[in-house]
Each structure stands twice: as structure tokens, then as C-alpha cells.
Amino acid sequence: MSSSPLDPVLTANFLRGNTAIIVLAILRDGPAHGYAIGSEIARRSEHTLEFKQGTLYPILHELERDGSICSEWEIPNGDRPRRVYTITESGQRELERRMEAWQRFNAAMIRVTAVRLDEQTG
Amino acid sequence: MSSSPLDPVLTANFLRGNTAIIVLAILRDGPAHGYAIGSEIARRSEHTLEFKQGTLYPILHELERDGSICSEWEIPNGDRPRRVYTITESGQRELERRMEAWQRFNAAMIRVTAVRLDEQTG
DNA sequence: ACTACATGCCTAGCGACGCATAGTATGAGC
DNA sequence: GCTCATACTATGCGTCGCTAGGCATGTAGT
Numbered sequence: 038m039s040s041s042p043l044d045p046v047l048t049a050n051f052l053r054g055n056t057a058i059i060v061l062a063i064l065r066d067g068p069a070h071g072y073a074i075g076s077e078i079a080r081r082s083e084h085t086l087e088f089k090q091g092t093l094y095p096i097l098h099e100l101e102r103d104g105s106i107c108s109e110w111e112i113p114n115g116d117r118p119r120r121v122y123t124i125t126e127s128g129q130r131e132l133e134r135r136m137e138a139w140q141r142f143n144a145a146m147i148r149v150t151a152v153r154l155d156e157q158t159g
Numbered sequence: 160m161s162s163s164p165l166d167p168v169l170t171a172n173f174l175r176g177n178t179a180i181i182v183l184a185i186l187r188d189g190p191a192h193g194y195a196i197g198s199e200i201a202r203r204s205e206h207t208l209e210f211k212q213g214t215l216y217p218i219l220h221e222l223e224r225d226g227s228i229c230s231e232w233e234i235p236n237g238d239r240p241r242r243v244y245t246i247t248e249s250g251q252r253e254l255e256r257r258m259e260a261w262q263r264f265n266a267a268m269i270r271v272t273a274v275r276l277d278e279q280t281g
Numbered sequence: 282a283c284t285a286c287a288t289g290c291c292t293a294g295c296g297a298c299g300c301a302t303a304g305t306a307t308g309a310g311c
Numbered sequence: 312g313c314t315c316a317t318a319c320t321a322t323g324c325g326t327c328g329c330t331a332g333g334c335a336t337g338t339a340g341t
Binding site for chain 3: 172217239
Binding site: 144 | 165166169170171172173175176177180181184185188200203204205207208257258260261263264265266267268270271272273
């Protein structure tokens with residue numbers, strides 16, 4: 038399987054409102070810098086999801102502005118500086134709030150379309 | 160518990176790319192006119208989803224333009240004319256295609272956020 | 282008769298947000 | 312001294328659900 042990549046137009050729309058959840062969920066498992074977050078999203082989703090830089094970095098800035106994450110520059114020995122992001126407590130709550138909303142939306146979608154996710158064999 | 164209504168901003172974003180699926184899924188179960196489609200969406204989702212008219216009617220027009228649905232005016236005895244929509248074979252395929260994409264996206268979301276839908280008790 | 286409301290359809294323009302694109306810069310491998 | 316992966320930033324575009332309007336008819340209340 039792993040099949041054809043998801044229709045990029047559909048994916049871009051599906052992503053709407055879900056980007057913050059994804060980034061926060063990655064950071065819930067530990068601090069990371071922007072580029073690494075992008076790689077991790079691709080890895081976990083088996084490249085079904087691949088955040089463009091023009092998508093990822095603005096989200097990080099917005100989440101930081103909202104206080105959901107905070108950052109500091111890290112200067113590794115003999116490597117380029119990178120901005121490392123850490124989820125805050127407020128960010129944890131925000132993640133929970135958004136996950137709840139997402140699950141409720143999904144439940145509604147399933148009822149309306151009368152589809153069960155477990156009908157499909159993955 | 161049907162609880163508080165979903166955050167309308169989140170909902171509007173979650174809806175992105177899903178409106179066509181929802182409408183096609185309703186019509187898969189039989190022809191219906193616009194207003195009835197809207198009511199049925201609200202009913203099935205227990206009012207978690209409520210399409211605005213400015214959302215619903217443009218979708219119907221677009222789906223018809225694409226050949227996914229077709230319509231004709233129905234003039235019931237002693238009632239106002241209404242435009243009744245029927246899903247086409249091409250629409251059935253479109254529905255399947257979009258549902259597959261949606262399910263794959265959801266599967267990716269679940270992997271990335273490391274959440275199982277069945278973790279929550281409904 | 283008049284008001285109010287649910288039903289029923291339509292459209293123009295707004296705004297949010299993911300994307301495309303471009304720019305800057307360092308380290309590794311050839 | 313190339314190229315490529317890494318790493319961050321900024322600007323403007325395009326899509327699409329929503330807001331906010333318009334038009335029209337049947338029913339119920341007063």
C-alpha cells in the first residue's frame with residue numbers, strides 16, 4: 038500500500054484547522070526545532086502529511102504569540118543555531134481542547150456519512 | 160450529552176474539504192432538495208454540523224456543474240416549487256474517492272497525534 | 282389584515298489560512 | 312566551489328465557508 042500520495046488539494050483542505058493540533062502533538066512528546074518538527078510529521082504519517090515551510094513556520098510563530106509554545110535559540114557545537122520550541126501548560130490545554138473538538142467533529146462526520154472507520158481494513 | 164456546540168471557528172475549518180462528502184453522502188440515500196439536505200445534516204449530526212445556506216447552495220451548484228449530482232424542479236400540489244437533487248454515478252464514484260482520501264487523512268492524523276478514536280467513550 | 286416564523290432558493294463580497302515563492306545562511310560531500 | 316540537506320523568515324495568492332443580504336410562499340397567532 039502506501040499507494041499514491043493523497044490529492045494535495047484535498048489534503049490542503051483537510052489540514053485546515055488541524056495544523057496546530059499536529060504541531061502541538063509533536064511537541065507534547067518533547068521539545069524540537071522547526072525543521073525537526075516537519076520531518077517528524079512526515080515520518081509519523083508515512084509522508085501522507087508534509088508541511089510546507091510556508092505553513093509550518095507561521096504556525097510556530099502564531100502558537101508562540103498565543104503562549105501555547107515558547108522557544109529559545111540553541112547553538113549546538115559546530116552547527117547552525119536553531120530555534121527550539123517547547124509546549125507550555127497553556128499549550129497542553131489548547132491541544133486537549135482542539136483534540137476534543139476534532140474528535141467530536143469526526144464523530145459527527147461518521148454519523149452523517151454513516152461510515153465506520155473500522156470498516157476499512159488498513 | 161450533546162454538550163456545548165462546537166467552536167464555530169474550528170468547525171468551519173474542519174469542514175473545509177468535507178462539505179461535498181457530506182452532501183453526497185446524504186444524497187446517496189435518496190434524492191432531496193436543498194433545504195431538506197441541510198435539515199438532514201443537522202439531524203444526523205445532532206446539530207454538531209449545521210450548514211449555512213451560503214455554504215450549502217453554492218456546493219449544490221458546484222456539484223451539479225461537475226456532474227456529481229443532477230436536479231429538476233419539483234412542483235408539489237399546493238406547495239412551493241423546490242429543486243430536487245439526485246446523485247449521479249459519477250457522483251457515487253466521487254463520493255468514494257473523497258471518502259477514501261478522508262479516511263487516509265484521518266489515519267495519518269491519528270498516527271501523528273498518537274490518538275485512537277476509540278479511546279474516548281461517547 | 283398584519284405580524285411573525287419556518288420553509289425554500291439565490292448571490293456578492295469578506296476573511297482566514299495553507300501554499301507558492303523568494304530570500305538568507307551554514308555545513309557536508311564530491 | 313559546486314550541490315544538497317538543513318534551518319529560519321517574509322510577502323502575497325487562492326480557495327472556500329461564512330456573513331449578510333435579497334426574494335418568495337404557506338401557516339399560525341392576534
